[in-house]
Amino acid sequence: MSQYVSRLASTAGRNRSRGQQPRLRLPGSRRPRRIAMFSVHTSPLHQPGTGDAGGMNVYIVELARQLAAQGVEVEIFTRATNGGLPPSVELVPGVLVRHIDAGPYEGLSKEELPAQLCAFTHGVMQVWADHSSGYYDLVHSHYWLSGHVGWLASQRWGVPLVHAMHTMAKVKNAALAEDDTPEPASRVIGETQIVAAADRLIANTEEEAADLAHHYGADPARTATVHPGVNLDTFRPADGRAAARARLGLPADALIPLFAGRIQPLKAPDVLLHAVALLVSEAPHLRRQLVVPIVGGPSGSGLARPERLQKLAARLGVADLVRFCPPVGQERLADWYRAASVLVMPSHSESFGLVAAEAQACGTPVVAAAVGGLPVVVRDGASGFLVDGHEPAQYASALRRFVEEPGLVDVMGSAAARHAAGFGWDAAAGATAEVYTAALQERQRRLRSRLR
Numbered sequence: 001m002s003q004y005v006s007r008l009a010s011t012a013g014r015n016r017s018r019g020q021q022p023r024l025r026l027p028g029s030r031r032p033r034r035i036a037m038f039s040v041h042t043s044p045l046h047q048p049g050t051g052d053a054g055g056m057n058v059y060i061v062e063l064a065r066q067l068a069a070q071g072v073e074v075e076i077f078t079r080a081t082n083g084g085l086p087p088s089v090e091l092v093p094g095v096l097v098r099h100i101d102a103g104p105y106e107g108l109s110k111e112e113l114p115a116q117l118c119a120f121t122h123g124v125m126q127v128w129a130d131h132s133s134g135y136y137d138l139v140h141s142h143y144w145l146s147g148h149v150g151w152l153a154s155q156r157w158g159v160p161l162v163h164a165m166h167t168m169a170k171v172k173n174a175a176l177a178e179d180d181t182p183e184p185a186s187r188v189i190g191e192t193q194i195v196a197a198a199d200r201l202i203a204n205t206e207e208e209a210a211d212l213a214h215h216y217g218a219d220p221a222r223t224a225t226v227h228p229g230v231n232l233d234t235f236r237p238a239d240g241r242a243a244a245r246a247r248l249g250l251p252a253d254a255l256i257p258l259f260a261g262r263i264q265p266l267k268a269p270d271v272l273l274h275a276v277a278l279l280v281s282e283a284p285h286l287r288r289q290l291v292v293p294i295v296g297g298p299s300g301s302g303l304a305r306p307e308r309l310q311k312l313a314a315r316l317g318v319a320d321l322v323r324f325c326p327p328v329g330q331e332r333l334a335d336w337y338r339a340a341s342v343l344v345m346p347s348h349s350e351s352f353g354l355v356a357a358e359a360q361a362c363g364t365p366v367v368a369a370a371v372g373g374l375p376v377v378v379r380d381g382a383s384g385f386l387v388d389g390h391e392p393a394q395y396a397s398a399l400r401r402f403v404e405e406p407g408l409v410d411v412m413g414s415a416a417a418r419h420a421a422g423f424g425w426d427a428a429a430g431a432t433a434e435v436y437t438a439a440l441q442e443r444q445r446r447l448r449s450r451l452r
Helices: 002-018 055-069 110-129 143-157 169-173 185-197 206-216 241-248 269-282 284-288 300-304 308-316 330-339 354-361 392-404 408-420 425-451
Strands: 034-039 073-079 088-092 095-100 138-142 161-164 200-203 223-225 257-260 292-295 322-325 342-345 366-369 384-387
Touching: 034 055, 034 143, 055 073, 055 088, 055 095, 055 138, 055 354, 055 425, 073 110, 095 110, 110 143, 138 143, 138 425, 143 161, 143 185, 161 185, 161 425, 169 185, 169 206, 185 206, 200 206, 200 425, 206 223, 223 425, 241 330, 257 269, 257 330, 257 354, 269 284, 269 292, 269 308, 269 342, 269 392, 292 330, 308 322, 330 354, 342 354, 342 392, 354 366, 354 408, 366 392, 384 392, 392 408
Parallel strands: 034 073, 034 138, 073 095, 138 161, 161 200, 200 223, 257 292, 257 342, 292 322, 342 366, 366 384
Antiparallel strands: 088 095
C-alpha cells in the first residue's frame, strides 16, 4: 500500500512541477459550481448487475443527474475499459464522464487496480492541467480506490475531499459468506488513511456512520448520513403486476420470489434456492405455482465459479423452477420488480440496499436479511419482512406467508410503494450538496485562520 501511495504522490509532484501551483482560495458560503467525482473501478456507464457494476453505479449516475438539475456541474472520472471509448461523454447536460487510460483496457480485476492508481492519477492531472486554477471546487470520491486519487487531487488543487465508502473491508470481513474471499489488509490500511484525510465522509445510514467511527476512528462531526434515493420516475407501480408478467412471459397466477443483483456469495442468492427447495419439499403442490427468476450476472468472487448457482439449483432439484436471466436496463428491471410477488435479498452485507428500495417503489414487498442499511429500507411487518441470519428455513417461512395469505402481496406492496416514495434522489442530492457546502465553509475557516 505505502509503495503505490508513494508513486501517486510522486505523480502529483511531477505534475506540480510542470503545471499550476495550488493557491489559497477562500470560497464563499455557497454550493460548489463544479465538482470532480471519482469512480476508478467501475464506470457509471456500465450495466448494473454484472462485473463490478452494481448499486454504486446507480448511485453515482442518479446523484450526478440530480446535482446537475440543482445547478452543480459534475465531471466523473473513471478508468477506460475499452480502447474505442471517447475521452469524454456527456451523460446529461451538466454531467460529463471522463475516461482515463490506466492499465489494460480489459481483463483487469478490481484486486489488480491499486497498481494502476498512479497512472490514473497522472491522467486526472493531465485533464486538470488544461483548466485554470480553481476549476473544480470540490472532490467527491466513491469507494476506497477512488479515495486515494481523490485525496491527492484535493491536496494538489487545494479543495475539500468528500468521500463515500459504499462498502468497508472490516464490515465485509466480519460477515463473510461461506467460500467467500476476505478483503486484504491493504484495503483496510487504505480505508483508514482515507477516513483520516477526508474533509467529510458520507454514510448511507446511521449504522454505517457508527461503523466508520467504530472500525476506522472516523470523527462523527465530519460524518454525514445521507440516504441514497430511488428514481421514482422509472421505479413505480405503473400498470401493475399482471401487465408486467404478460410482458415478461410469466404465469399470471404464479408465486414469484425474485432475486435481482450481482451473483456472488456476498449477495447470497443460494439462500433463496435452498429456501425454495424447502418449500417444495414440504408442500410438493407448490412446484406448479413457483417461478424463481435470478436476474443478474456473476461478479466479484462469484466470477471464480460462475456456474455454481446453476449447479446448486440442479442438486437441490429446483432447476425446473429457476430462470437465470442476464442483467437488464432500468426500465426492464422495473418490470421484473412489478412482476414479482416478492423480492428476496438475503445479503450478508449491504451498505444500503438500493435493490430493495427500487422493488418497493414498484409496489413489491421485500424479504431481506436484517443487515446494514436494509432495516432502514424495509419496514419490517409493513413493506416486507426482515430476517435475522441466513438460515434458509427462515426465508422459507417468510415466503410461506405469501402462500398462505394470498392478499398479503397486494397489502404489503401498497405499503412498500408508500414507504419508498420517501427515497427520492432529489432529496438525496440536496442533502449531499449541503455536505459539500459544509466542507467548503470549513475549508474557508481554516484558510482564513492560516492567513491571520
